[in-house]
Amino acid sequence: MLSFFILGFFSLVVQVLALRELSGLLTAHEAALGLGLSAWLLWTAAGLALVLKNHRLQERLNGSKGLLSACVLFVLAAGINFILLRKAGILLKPGLPPGLLELIIFSFALTLPTALTNGICIARGLSEKRVAFYWAETFGAAVGGLFTLFNSAFFPGTDPLLITGTVALALIFSIADIPLTSARKLAPAALTCVLFFGGSRLTPPFALPGLFKTAEAYARTTGSRMAILESSGQKTLIEDGGVLIQLPLTEQTEVSIQLPMLAHKKPEEILFIGPAGLFLAAEAQKHKPKNITVSDPDHFRTEFLIGRAGMKPEGIRLERTDARILLNARPGAYDLIFQTVPEPLNAAANRFFTLEFFRKAGASLKTGGILAFTLPFSENYLPPERAYFAASILATAAAAFKYVEPAPGGRLTVLASNSPMDLAPETLARRCAQRKIHNHYAVPANLPFLLDPYRRQWALAMLAKAKKPPLNTDLDPVAYFYLWKMWLAMFVSPGTLTGLALISVALLLLSSRLLRPMELLRDKESAGVFIAGFWAMGFEVVCLFMFQTYSGQLSWKMGILFSAFMAGSAAGAYIFKTASRLMTRAAALILALALTTWFYVYAPGLGAITPLQLFLLFMVLLSAGGFSLGAYFAAATGGVDNKAVRLYYSDLLGAALGGFIFSAALIPLAGLRASLLWAAGAIIAGLLIESFGHAAAITD
DSSP: OHHHHHHHHHHHHHHHHHHHHHHHHTTTOHHHHHHHHHHHHHHHHHHHHHHHTOHHHHHHTOHHHHHHHHHHHHHHHHHHHHHHHHHGGGGSOTTOOOOHHHHHHHHHHTTHHHHHHHHHHHHHHHTSOHHHHHHHHHHHHHHHHHHHHHHHHHOTTSOHHHHHHHHHHHHHHHOTTSOTTSHHHHHHHHHHIIIIIHHTTOSSSSOOOGGGTTOSEEEEOSSOEEEEEEETTEEEEEETTEEEEEESOOHHHHHHHHHHHHHSSSOOEEEEESTTHHHHHHHHHTTOOSEEEEEOSOHHHHHHHHHHHTOOOTTOEEEOSOHHHHHHHOTTOEEEEEEOOOOOSSHHHHTTSSHHHHHHHHHHEEEEEEEEEEEEOOSSOOOHHHHHHHHHHHHHHHHHOSEEEEEOSSEEEEEEESSOOOOOHHHHHHHHHHTTOOOSSSOTTTHHHHTOHHHHHHHHHHHHTSOSOOOOBTTBOHHHIIIIIHHHHHOOOHHHHHHHHHHHHHHHHHIIIIIOHHHHTTSHHHHHHHHHHHHHHHHHHHHHHHHHHHHSOHHHHHHHHHHHHHHHHHHHHHHTTTSOHHHHHHHHHHHHHHHHHHHHHHGGGGGGSOHHHHHHHHHHHHHHHHHHHHHHHHHHHTTOHHHHHHHHHHHHHHHHHHHHHIIIIIHHHHOHHHHHHHHHHHHHHHHHHHHHHHHHHHHO
């Protein structure tokens, strides 16, 4: 049983670390996690089908030698997969958000080797001692999820290849009935060492767009992947594949700090949100404020930036609290708040551009206080999608503040306040002289040009072309509008449509030839489990995305959240393994519907609770969701082993489809909260299947 435990541990750790690498490759976009999870389940189902439909392969996997062969295949595929993830960055352009086609291709291609062989291992484990395998593998996965949490919190810099390589060796040597010194173990162990420990010496240690691969320093932190690139005396600080800041500061960066500082009559209490504030604070210090606070909860990231960028944060108070929590705790505390996140490329960044955030910031400002942030912009040509994106953010800010003033340039500097702001060039020039400020670019002579009314009018005219831009909210984030809704509505190229069509055809052929889903859906039980799996994965994906929106901590708590769902599923399957089949299936679906309904009703208020309460709540929600699925699955199988494997297969296919549809379509287009209505619809469909099936049985 030890080998099954280690297999579960290895599988979960590899899954979490691979999905984390995949997300980081794609600008840390959460949709990559959802699509990657969907792809993982699909390829796992394919691996399971590969064994179930091939009797010769089943015979080769029998016994301890067969188990060792399956595990070695899994281990080697995982090592190759991690190396592929690291090298995939050469196919990406730096700083650009991935489109839907890129997300789908990378998510499905870069999870295939590991997930397929994971399915083969599961098929081998289920071929004998099914109950023992299930419990040992599930317990190992739960411990693996806890391990990933400690990894991110305490030693995030450890290379995933070193971690997984060590566990891989333990898995190989744990197989019983084969001597430790046997060539059957020593040969794959040696190959594992070369692949994992040798691969850990490759640079860069994680995927970066091709332009950034020559970075001089790298670091994995609790929530990010950092790199520093130096060229021609300019240091570029990179976070998750996008530019965080450039040193020395560019003209536009200086202007974006100096304009808000000069717009305030007497700036004394300053807050910078985000790690870039470590470098921007020096600009604010020219005005001699009383206090400057920089909020960055990731202390590994802060230490890396301070140590590698060669700066000393003198006169700055570092706050380890998440900025949204900090704002809740300090109403009316600040004269100026600088939100330094470059743009909402993902939900973790988008949570600082939403209506809810702007309201929190407004409540934390003193009378006359100003919130300042910047957005990507161009004064020569503003693409329609960028105009739509910026217009949505400005409309959102205008819904939270009485006064919103855009200052166009290389980036669009936005000033928002609940008090009138005097941005007359002569006023700012006078304050600049009174405070004895010495700038390079934001000097009195340049202020009339920087604040030219014509430039402002042109920018507003470009933004006005976006008709009725939607507000960016926590539960309906603009990052997904930007990447999907507008993209699908207005900017789909023929090449992209062709690519999506080819992917659809390929998946259809795979399904028809290998997975053969229609064979599984011919009976009521398989169809019911398929729908339950569809709901469960959709519910889980919404939970994960919403947890990220409210906490920003999904990247490093993902593993333990996965484990909560799996533990709940195992508990449901165990408790109801001998219960009444019809009543249990109905009760499980009703519980799922109740969970979905509760989540839909109370989701808007979850941002007000403490981080610990939020984490525990989502652990409970995911555990309860897993419990519903496990109970339904146990009732559907009725304790029959042969039926369990077939229904587990149906569950995997339903979950894969649910993860794909919710991640690629429903959440981006309908929003997080509205997606729960679709999840509820799936449960209602399941209840109808149960009702009609029961009525037919009575009639017969």
